Amino acid sequence: MNIEQYYDTWASTYDTVENRTRDLDAIAVRSTFANARFSTILEAGCGTGKNTSFWLEICDRAIALDFSSEMLAEAQKKLNSPNLEFQVADISKPWEIGDRTVDLVTFNLVLEHIQDLKPIFREASRVLKPSGKLFVCELHPTRQYLGGRAEIKTTSNTLQIPSYVHPISDFIESAEECGFSLERLKEWWSDRDRNKPPRLLSLLWTKS
Numbered sequence: 001m002n003i004e005q006y007y008d009t010w011a012s013t014y015d016t017v018e019n020r021t022r023d024l025d026a027i028a029v030r031s032t033f034a035n036a037r038f039s040t041i042l043e044a045g046c047g048t049g050k051n052t053s054f055w056l057e058i059c060d061r062a063i064a065l066d067f068s069s070e071m072l073a074e075a076q077k078k079l080n081s082p083n084l085e086f087q088v089a090d091i092s093k094p095w096e097i098g099d100r101t102v103d104l105v106t107f108n109l110v111l112e113h114i115q116d117l118k119p120i121f122r123e124a125s126r127v128l129k130p131s132g133k134l135f136v137c138e139l140h141p142t143r144q145y146l147g148g149r150a151e152i153k154t155t156s157n158t159l160q161i162p163s164y165v166h167p168i169s170d171f172i173e174s175a176e177e178c179g180f181s182l183e184r185l186k187e188w189w190s191d192r193d194r195n196k197p198p199r200l201l202s203l204l205w206t207k208s
């Protein structure tokens with residue numbers, strides 16, 4: 001199976017199975033952007049729309065991309081707004097989005113499936129307006145080194161989705177090479193894993 005097919009398989013249960021990483025990411029997004037307002041937000045790898053609903057609350061127009069038609073179908077069941085456009089798109093290919101048209105580009109729990117960050121960050125830079133923001137919130141690399149990765153739990157077994165580890169330096173250096181200045185780096189723990197390595201890493205940059 002390819003990654004897209006794994007997510008097609010996961011789509012119908014993604015929102016309901018216990019998943020602390022998914023839930024902590026929702027908290028990280030809402031707390032990071034609690035007082036923010038944007039004109040246009042582009043969400044790359046929107047999945048079932050867990051965060052899309054929040055992005056819609058803080059912007060005038062949201063564009064949500066994903067290559068899994070089943071994940072997108074789940075998002076579309078929940079979200080219907082004239083301010084929201086869904087696109088079936090592979091974010092590792094050139095994006096069908098105009099230059100300098102977006103104020104925030106966000107990636108949540110998606111870059112572990114992308115081998116090379118630079119082409120992706122280059123696209124983010126291309127579509128962002130000057131001083132636009134780039135936000136990334138991903139499974140912490142330390143967790144990945146310890147074996148953590150996106151996985152589908154079924155009643156009979158667990159399917160691990162192919163993924164890549166990006167050390168913190170890879171995020172920072174790739175973004176810097178694509179013209180971003182780091183504003184904030186945060187590590188996130190859920191209440192139940194305080195004594196363990198951080199679960200999530202979030203980074204916020206400004207396009208310089």
Ligand SMILES: C[S@@+](CC[C@H](N)C(=O)[O-])C[C@H]1O[C@@H](n2cnc3c(N)ncnc32)[C@H](O)[C@@H]1O
Pocket residue numbers: 003004007022025044045046047048049050051065066067068071089090091092107108109110113114150
């Ligand atoms: C773990 S889910 C996260 C979904 C959502 N961002 C969230 O935080 O709940 C990862 C999503 O990224 C999508 N994805 C992975 N690689 C992708 C790619 N190359 N292009 C577009 N979407 C991709 C998957 O289809 C899936 O919906």
